[in-house]
Amino acid sequence: MTKHPKSLPDGTRRNEASRKAILTSAFDLVGEVGFAKLSIEAIAARAGVGKQTIYRWWPSKGAVFFDAFLMLSEDQVSGYPALPDTGDLEADLKSVLRATVGELNDPRYDEPMRALTTEIVHDPELAATYAERLREPMRRLKVDRLRKAQEAGQLDAGTDLDLAVEMLWGPLLNRWLQRTEPLTVEYADLVVETALHGLSPRTQARVA
Known part of the structure; x- marks a missing residue:
């Protein structure tokens, strides 16, 4: 007799469906009313669940929204692939930063990302969660790619790789946050x- 894979228990399916509904509702509501007006009551009403269900899984609306942001991003943090390594560091970095520009300029994610950034500043617990689940995993991937370039002789052996990451990604985030100039691939x-x-000025070839 052919054995069929076991399906998830009904309770597990219900929990997963409720969780997804809650996260989707939180993300959509932030886009509609902004984070300041987001409430657990509004999320519960939109998702069709009780407030106690939300509080059982998350301690605050900030925590709900952070999970919503992760769920609805194109990739889950744990599933992010290593940065491209074609052997051409400059081309690889341009490819990654161009993709970053696209994400930051995406209307669906622009305001929610700004809301998340603001909330992280005011909520130490959420800031710690963000660092553990998103910032640090992404920083390690960036540093790993630069370390490979360093080992290949494409970066100076004394380069501070953490600082190099800030020098590459920091200007994009700063321009995006301030909105003073367009954030472009150029x-x-x-x-x-x-x-x-x-x-520094480049060394000029000597004329014989």
């Missing part, structure tokens, strides 16, 4: 070129 390319080639 700007991302310039950031990469400036970070890799430095600010």
